Amino acid sequence: xxxxxxxxxxxxxxxxxxxxxxxxxxxxxxxxxxxxxxxxxxxxxxxxxxxxxxxxxxxxxxxxxxxxxxxxxxxxxxxxxxxxxxxxxxxxxxxxxxxxxxxxxxxxxxxxxxxxxxxxxxxxxxxxxxxxxxxxxxxxxxxxxxxxxxxxxxxxxxxxxxxxxxxxxxxxxxxxxxxxxxxxxxxxxxxxxxxxxxxxxxxxxxxxxxxxxxxxxxxxxxxxxxxxxxxxxxxxxxxxxxxxxxxxxxxxxxxxxxxxxxxxxxxxxxxxxxxxxxxxxxxxxxxxxxxxxxxxxxxxxxxxxxxxxxxxxxxxxxxxxxxxxxxxxxxxxxxxxxxxxxxxxxxxxxxxxxxxxxxxxxxxxxxxxxxxxxxxxxxxxxxxxxxxxxxxxxxxxxxxxxxxxxxxxxxxxxxxxxxxxxxxxxxxxxxxxxxxxxxxxxxxxxxxxxxxxxxxxxxxxxxxxxxxxxxxxxxxxxxxxxxxxxxxxxxxxxxxxxxxxxxxxxxxxxxxxxxxxxxxxxxxxxxxxxxxxxxxxxxxxxxxxxxxxxxxxxxxxxxxxxxxxxxxxxx
Numbered sequence: 256x257x258x259x260x261x262x263x264x265x266x267x268x269x270x271x272x273x274x275x276x277x278x279x280x281x282x283x284x285x286x287x288x289x290x291x292x293x294x295x296x297x298x299x300x301x302x303x304x305x306x307x308x309x310x311x312x313x314x315x316x317x318x319x320x321x322x323x324x325x326x327x328x329x330x331x332x333x334x335x336x337x338x339x340x341x342x343x344x345x346x347x348x349x350x351x352x353x354x355x356x357x358x359x360x361x362x363x364x365x366x367x368x369x370x371x372x373x374x375x376x377x378x379x380x381x382x383x384x385x386x387x388x389x390x391x392x393x394x395x396x397x398x399x400x401x402x403x404x405x406x407x408x409x410x411x412x413x414x415x416x417x418x419x420x421x422x423x424x425x426x427x428x429x430x431x432x433x434x435x436x437x438x439x440x441x442x443x444x445x446x447x448x449x450x451x452x453x454x455x456x457x458x459x460x461x462x463x464x465x466x467x468x469x470x471x472x473x474x475x476x477x478x479x480x481x482x483x484x485x486x487x488x489x490x491x492x493x494x495x496x497x498x499x500x501x502x503x504x505x506x507x508x509x510x511x512x513x514x515x516x517x518x519x520x521x522x523x524x525x526x527x528x529x530x531x532x533x534x535x536x537x538x539x540x541x542x543x544x545x546x547x548x549x550x551x552x553x554x555x556x557x558x559x560x561x562x563x564x565x566x567x568x569x570x571x572x573x574x575x576x577x578x579x580x581x582x583x584x585x586x587x588x589x590x591x592x593x594x595x596x597x598x599x600x601x602x603x604x605x606x607x608x609x610x611x612x613x614x615x616x617x618x619x620x621x622x623x624x625x626x627x628x629x630x631x632x633x634x635x636x637x638x639x640x641x642x643x644x645x646x647x648x649x650x651x652x653x654x655x656x657x658x659x660x661x662x663x664x665x666x667x668x669x670x671x672x673x674x675x676x677x678x679x680x681x682x683x684x685x686x687x688x689x690x691x692x693x694x695x696x697x698x699x700x701x702x703x704x705x706x707x708x709x710x711x712x713x714x715x716x717x718x719x720x721x722x723x724x725x726x727x728x729x730x731x732x733x734x735x736x737x738x739x740x741x742x743x744x745x746x747x748x749x750x751x752x753x754x755x756x757x758x759x760x761x762x763x764x765x766x767x768x769x770x771x772x773x774x775x776x777x778x779x780x781x782x783x784x785x786x787x788x789x790x791x792x793x794x795x796x797x798x799x800x801x802x803x804x805x806x807x808x809x810x811x812x813x814x815x816x817x818x819x820x821x822x823x824x825x826x
Contacts, residue, residue, distance in 0.1 A: 256391070256392070256393040256394075256404075256485075256486045256487075256488075257394065257395075257396055257404045257405060257407075257408040257485070257486070257487050257524060258393070258395065258486070258487065258488040258489070258524045259395060259488065259489045259490040259493070259520075259521055259522050259523060259524035260395055260490070260521040260522070261490065261493055261495055261496065262488045262489075262490065262492060262493050262524075264359075264393045264488075265296075265300065265359055265393070267391075267393070268285075268357045268359055268391060268393060269300055269301070269304055271355070271357065271389075271391065272285065272301070272337065272355075272357065273304055273308065273311055275335065275355055276311055276314050276315065276332050276335070276337070277310045277311060277314060280332065280333060280334025280335040281334070281335045281353070281354040281355050282335050282336050282337075282338075282351070282352065282353040282354055282355070283335065283336070283337045283338070283353055283354070283355040283356075283357065284338050284340070284351060284353040284355070284356045284357065284378060284381055284382075285337065285338065285339045285340070285357045285359070286340055286341075286342055286348070286356070286357065286358045286359070286364075286374065286375075286378050287339070287340075287341055287342065287359055287360065288341065288342050288343070288360050288363035288364050288365075289341045289342070289343050290328075290340070290341030290343065290344050290347075291341070292341060292360075292363075293328060293339045293340055293341045294327055294328065294339075296339065296359070297327045297328060297339050298327065301330075301339075302318075305330075314332040314333060315330050315331075315332045316331075327339070328340065328347075338351055338353065342358075342361075342364040342365060342368055342374035342375075342378075343364075343365050343368065343369075343374075344368070344369075345368040345369035345370075345371040345374075345377070348368055348371075348374060348377040348378055348381070349371075349377075351381050352381060352382075352384060352385075353381045353382050353385070354382060354385040354387065354388050354389065355382070355388070355389045355391075356378050356379055356381060356382050356388070356389070356390045356391065357391045357393075358375055358378055358390075358391065358392045358393070359393050359394070360393070360394045360395070361375055361392050361393070361394045361403045361404050361407075362394045362395065362396055362397040362402050362403050362404050363394070364403065375392065375403060392404060392407050395520050395521050395524060396520055396524065396525060396526040396527075397520060397526065397527065398526060398527050398744065399526035399527060399528045399744075400526075400734040400744040401744045402526050405526045407483075407485070408485045408487065409485075410483060410485075411478065411483040411484060411485025412476035412477070412478045412479060412480040412481070412483065412484055412485055413476055413477040413478045413485050413487070414474045414475060414476045414477070414484060414485055414486050414487070415428045415474070415475065415477065415487050416428065416429075416464075416467065416472070416473065416474055416488065416492060417467065417472040417473060417474075417475050418463050418464055418467045418472050419463065419467060419470040419471055419472045420448040420450060420451060420453065420455075420463070421453075421455070421459055421462070421463050422448060422451055422453040423448060423450050423451040423453065424470070424471075425448065425449065425450035425451065426467075426471060426472045427448070427449045427450070429446065429460075429489065429491040429492060430449075430491075431489070431491065431523055433446055433447050433448070433449060434446055434447075434491070434498055434501070434502060435447055436499075436502055441499050441502035441503040441505075441506055442499045443499075444497075444498040444499045444501070444502035445498060446460050446491070446498060457497050457498060460491075460498070461494050464492055464494070474486070487524060488524060489522070489523045489524045489525070490521075490522045490523065490524070491523075501522055504518055504522065505518060505522070511579075511580075511710075511711075512694060512697045512698070512711065513694060513772075533696065533728035533729070533730065533731050533749060534696070534699050534700060534728055535728070536721075536724045536725045536727070536728050539699070539715055539724045539727065539728065540721065540724055542703075542715070543715045543716060543717045543719065543724075544714055544715065544716060544717065545716075545717050546583075546714075546716055547716075547718070548585065548586060548587075548716065548718050549585060549586055549609070549611050549612060550585060550611065550612050550613075550614070551575040551583060551585050551611050551612070551613050551614065551619055552575075552577075552583070552613075552614045553613065553614045553615045554577045554578070554581075555575040555576065555577050555583060555585075555611075555613065555619060556576065556577055556578070556619075556779055556782040556783060556786065557575070557576045557619065557622045557766065557769070557771070557782055558573055558574065558575050558576070558585065558611050558619045558620065558621050558622060559573075559574055559576065559621065559622055559623050559624065559625070559762045559763075559765035559766045559769065560572065560573045560574070560586075560607065560621055560623075560624035560625070560758075560761075560762055560765065561574070561624070561625050561757065561758030561759060561760065561761030561762035561763075561764075561765065562603065562624060562625065562626040562627065562647075562758065562761060563627050563754045563757045563758050563761070564594050564626070564627055564628075564629075564630045564631060564635055565594070565630070565754070566594075566630075566631075567591065567592070567593065568589055568590060568591045568592065568594075568599075569589075569590045569592075569594055569599050569600070569603060570587075570588075570589050570590075570754045570758060571586070571587065571588045571589075571590070571603060571606060571607075571624075571758070572584065572586070572587050572755060572758035572759060572762060573585050573586030573587070573611065573621065573762070574759065574762040574763075575611060575619065576766055576771070577779075578710070578779050579710025579711055580698070580710070580711045580771075581708070581710060581711060581712050581714070582698070582711075582712075582713050582714065582763075583713075583714035583716075584713075584714065584715055584716055584719060585611050585716075586606075586611065587719065587720075587723060588606055590602050590603055590606075594630075594631055594634060594635065594638070595631060595634035595637070595638070597638060597641060599638075600638045600639075600641070600642055601642075604642055604644060604647075607621045607624055607644075607646060607647075608620075613786075617786060617789055621646060622646070622765070622766075622769050623646055623648055623765035623766065623768055623769045624646055624647050624648065624761075624762075624765055625648050625650045625684075625686075625761035625762060625764045625765040625768075626639065626647055626648065626649055626650060626761070627650055627652070627757060627761060628649045628650060628651055628683070629651060629652060635649070636649065636668060636681060639681060640669075640680075640681055648682075648684055648764075648765060648768060649668070649681060649682070649683045649684065650683075650684050650685075650686055650761055650764060651683055651684070651685050651686070652685075652686060652687075652688045653685050653686065653687060653688075660687075661686060661687045661690040661691050661764070661767060662684055662685065662686045662687070662764055662767050662768060663684070663685050663686075664682065664683060664684040664685050665682035665683055665684050666682065666683050666685070667680055667681070667682060667683075668680065668681040668682065668683045669681050684764070684768060686760075686764045688746075688757075688760050689732075689744075689745075689746060691760045691763050691764060692730065692732075692746060692756065692760055693732065694763070695713070695756075695759055695760065695763065696728075696732075697711075698711045698712065698713050699713055699727075699728070701713075715727075722752070723755045724755070725750060725752075726750075726752050726753050726754055726755035726756055727755045727756050727759060728749070728756070729748060729749055729750045729752065729753035729755075729756050730746045730747060730748050730749060730753055730756060731746070731747055731748075731749050732744055732745075732746055732747075733745065733746075733747050
């Protein structure tokens with residue numbers, strides 16, 4: 256079942272399990288993405304069903320602390336057992352023989368269950384010896400080419416639900432392209448028949464779906480049935496959602512590629528196609544703008560950096576950020592020397608201390624700077640410990656195309672001999688570079704309209720070397736087969752050097768860690784307020800109801816939730 260959210264796919268699994276407990280006892284395996292999710296499903300989905308269904312209440316005893324047969328993750332009933340496990344726990348997928356395997360939200364499973372391989376394959380193997388086994392996979396999809404549920408659906412007979420038009424009788428699957436509304440007014444959203452163009456309001460749509468099978472519609476497979484039935488449903492079929500609600504959500508996410516991606520997955524039940532083809536570097540050169548280095552416009556509110564470590568140099572790229580994730584390359588510097596020596600890193604810190612001049616007055620200081628620790632790791636760790644600068648963040652890349660968040664952590668790198676964390680020690684962040692590269696490429700492909708630059712536009716300067724522009728688009732997203740025959744997506748190099756691309760990703764990761772994604776508009780509002788306070792404090796004349804600021808007064812060091820270092824803007 257490849258579906259949107261909120262269409263009842265988990266309830267289908269719940270009813271299947273209830274049927275087998277009551278009518279056809281069998282050993283059952285229920286797999287959720289994590290052990291925590293498994294416990295949550297057991298408490299919030301399974302327990303109420305067992306409690307409120309008289310037929311099931313008599314079959315499964317209540318959970319008791321001294322009853323090993325019935326716990327949160329293990330239920331026993333006459334003729335069978337129910338094992339509830341997390342896909343991240345390989346022990347839960349071993350040494351069990353079951354007849355029914357239910358895997359919910361499979362696109363949220365880790366790439367491997369520990370070191371034992373794909374958790375879906377491990378779960379299915381538990382039923383190999385059963386001639387009458389039943390396997391159920393369900394999920395909202397994620398990224399095309401890396402989605403487990405998409406791969407399983409494509410190997411099935413690919414059934415979709417056909418709905419006859421109440422006006423002309425033409426059967427059709429409900430498509431988002433047929434939902435239309437008046438400009439600026441999503442409350443007028445209605446579905447329009449592909450054949451006759453008649454508008455269906457929510458009441459008409461719901462009745463048409465309910466009576467579809469009686470009128471010649473229903474489930475139809477696009478492929479040949481070979482033992483595997485596949486079902487697809489979008490939010491357009493849901494009786495719990497009005498089209499105006501779906502249309503309003505769509506309108507709200509248009510300027511945010513990450514939110515649009517989530518909407519496509521959870522509202523349409525479709526995979527997201529990453530824009531992984533690299534724009535031509537000549538296109539970037541043609542659109543380069545004439546602005547000076549170390550300068551940012553008035554709408555820029557934060558500066559972050561990305562550092563790439565090479566054998567005989569360290570490269571720094573500085574990016575200024577504004578609302579809507581609009582970005583601007585404002586600085587680039589190469590520090591030649593051995594990265595294991597302190598002189599290189601001292602020069603880097605001195606560069607980070609230099610403010611970026613802001614149009615209209617004032618300046619921006621570097622909020623965060625992400626540093627790659629994948630090369631010469633021990634030496635980089637040693638130098639970052641010596642600097643002890645909370646702005647500078649150690650980063651480690653991970654191959655996690657389907658990760659739910661682009662960055663996780665931090666985790667302690669410094670521990671004692673007994674494994675205890677060292678207070679104030681180095682903290683490491685793990686990032687899914689694939690997601691951030693995809694986001695950057697989507698923004699590089701944005702088109703400028705008559706109204707100006709769209710939100711998320713990437714501004715590039717004429718002073719940037721041509722080599723830097725080439726490096727910014729130095730990789731391509733391709734779909735490959737792994738050793739198990741599964742399709743997956745990965746980034747492949749188009750040219751030898753890619754430092755500019757890596758540094759752009761690290762700078763974006765630094766902004767994420769600073770809280771731009773987590774706090775949303777509050778993040779930008781706080782920065783705006785701080786900049787306004789600085790402007791007031793540096794004006795030469797007294798403003799009514801504002802105390803006179805002594806320019807010679809030492810700068811106070813106040814802690815801000817936006818940064819891990821002292822806020823040097825405050826006087």
